[in-house]
Structure formats: structure tokens, C-alpha cells
Amino acid sequence: MEIIIQPTPEAGSIIAAQIIAKFVRTKPDCVLGLATGSTPLATYRELARMHREEGLDFSKVTTFNLDEYVGLPPEHSQSYHAFMDEHFFRHVNVPRAHIHIPDGMACDVPAECARYEAAIIAAGGIDLQLLGIGTDGHIGFNEPSSSLASRTRIKTLTQRTRADNARFFGGDLAQVPFHCITMGVGTIMASREVLMLAFGKNKATAVAAAAEGPITAMNPASALQMHPVVKCIVDEPAAEKLTRREYYRWVYQNKPIWQQISG
Ligand code: PGA
Numbered sequence: 001m002e003i004i005i006q007p008t009p010e011a012g013s014i015i016a017a018q019i020i021a022k023f024v025r026t027k028p029d030c031v032l033g034l035a036t037g038s039t040p041l042a043t044y045r046e047l048a049r050m051h052r053e054e055g056l057d058f059s060k061v062t063t064f065n066l067d068e069y070v071g072l073p074p075e076h077s078q079s080y081h082a083f084m085d086e087h088f089f090r091h092v093n094v095p096r097a098h099i100h101i102p103d104g105m106a107c108d109v110p111a112e113c114a115r116y117e118a119a120i121i122a123a124g125g126i127d128l129q130l131l132g133i134g135t136d137g138h139i140g141f142n143e144p145s146s147s148l149a150s151r152t153r154i155k156t157l158t159q160r161t162r163a164d165n166a167r168f169f170g171g172d173l174a175q176v177p178f179h180c181i182t183m184g185v186g187t188i189m190a191s192r193e194v195l196m197l198a199f200g201k202n203k204a205t206a207v208a209a210a211a212e213g214p215i216t217a218m219n220p221a222s223a224l225q226m227h228p229v230v231k232c233i234v235d236e237p238a239a240e241k242l243t244r245r246e247y248y249r250w251v252y253q254n255k256p257i258w259q260q261i262s263g
Contacts (some may be wrong), residue, residue: 001211001230002247005239010201012233013042016130016197018261019231022172023128023193029060033129034088035140035186036065038064039197040130041087048091058094062113062123064116066131066140067182068104068155078168078175079104102181113152113181123175126191129149131186133198136160141182148215148223149183185223192227196221201237208241 006012050056106112162176169175206224208222224230
């Protein structure tokens, strides 16, 4: 796992956007895995700016989102359909037919999960998966104890995740759904590259466990240690508990020119 430590979330988000933009320019018909939550917001803003001001073209890109709440219709303001539209899709030119988000209103949830997995395979698999990380180490909504081989399925959110996300529901915990459909850890592991972002002090324990702890279902992000191409961008507070943080800085400062990110 390559750990990139940046002074601020803004600086980290610019680098994340540069990585995604470079990917889209190199492979215009790439398949991107996308994430919700507060973490990727500045990355989406920067990608939208690149689209507007630099002509970054998403017209051939296909996207698959990690997850959706069960029981929230797409028009609900806190559904991930609405989130993605507000923060990304309405600002760029990904064709509507290329956008995939699990259907949280599906009558037959297992059938919807199987359909989603099949759609990822039919699209050729995910080239680059963008991820946040939960304070408990979840990726997507794969909570601790999730199978590290899991595929898209229904999950029950932990009370901690519901509490973490209550801020999006006006602070009213009762409004936060109990269930979601999420790509599995195995689905995420099947993507060709992973870009994980973590900002803020409340992510420091989860980040250190994911990058430096044992591989364990108790921190689903730790499965990424077994993935061949993972970049993890963190700000200083989120890097606080990494024991090897000086080495990660050294690596980033001394990257060979051909490995550098911008350009
Ligand atoms: P956050 O959530 O970006 O809102 O902190 C991250 C996650 O739960 O994956």
C-alpha cells in the first residue's frame, strides 16, 4: 500500500483528482468505482472543475457506486443516488446510461445484488475504485466482521456507522436506515487499482490498523494489504497513528520522475 501524506484534506483531494483525471485521460472508456460520504467531496469538486475548465471528458466513462441505503428512493435527499447527482454527476458528462448505483428499493434484494455484480463483470470490471474508510475500518458498508471474500449483498449497519452518518439526516439517528446494499470486500479487491482517502483525526486508528495492522475482518480495509495496487491519501491528523509515517513521506518525496502523479 502506498501511503501519501498531505498537509490538508484539500491538498490530498487535489492529488486524488489528478490521479483519477490521469486515469480518464489515459483510458477514456475506463470503469470507475465511486464512493459517497464527506471524504470524496473535494475530489469531486476538483474533477468537476477540471471538466469545466480543462475539458476533462467523462463521456466514455462508466461508473459503479459502492453502496446505497435500503429503503431510500433515489429522490430522497440522503440517498446515494441523490448524493452522487448533487456532488458529481450533474457537474460532469458521464452519460446517464453509464451510471450504476445499487437499487435500494429493489423488492428482491439478493437478485438486485446478483444483477449488480453481473453488471460490473459485463462492463469489464472496475479499473479504479475510489474509497473512503469508516472510523471502524469499513470500506463501502462492509462493517467489521464482514467476509473478506464477500460480494455485493445486504448488510446491517453498525450503530456506530448509523451514529456517524446521522449528521447527514439532520442529526436524527432514527432517520438513518438500518440496512444497505454494498459491494463486498471481494468485489472491491477485484478492482484493478484502489484509491483510498482518509481525512481527520477520527480516522487515524482505522487507517493505522488498515495499513500496518494484521489483515483481519475486524478492519475490512486491512484486506487492501493483499491488493497489488493501492494508493492511500491521508492528511496529517489521519496519519497520526502510522508508525512508519516518516518512511511514507520519504518514499513520496523520492519517487522516480516516471512514477510521479501530476501531469
Ligand atoms: P465519510 O465516510 O467520508 O463520511 O467520513 C467514509 C466511509 O464511511 O466510508
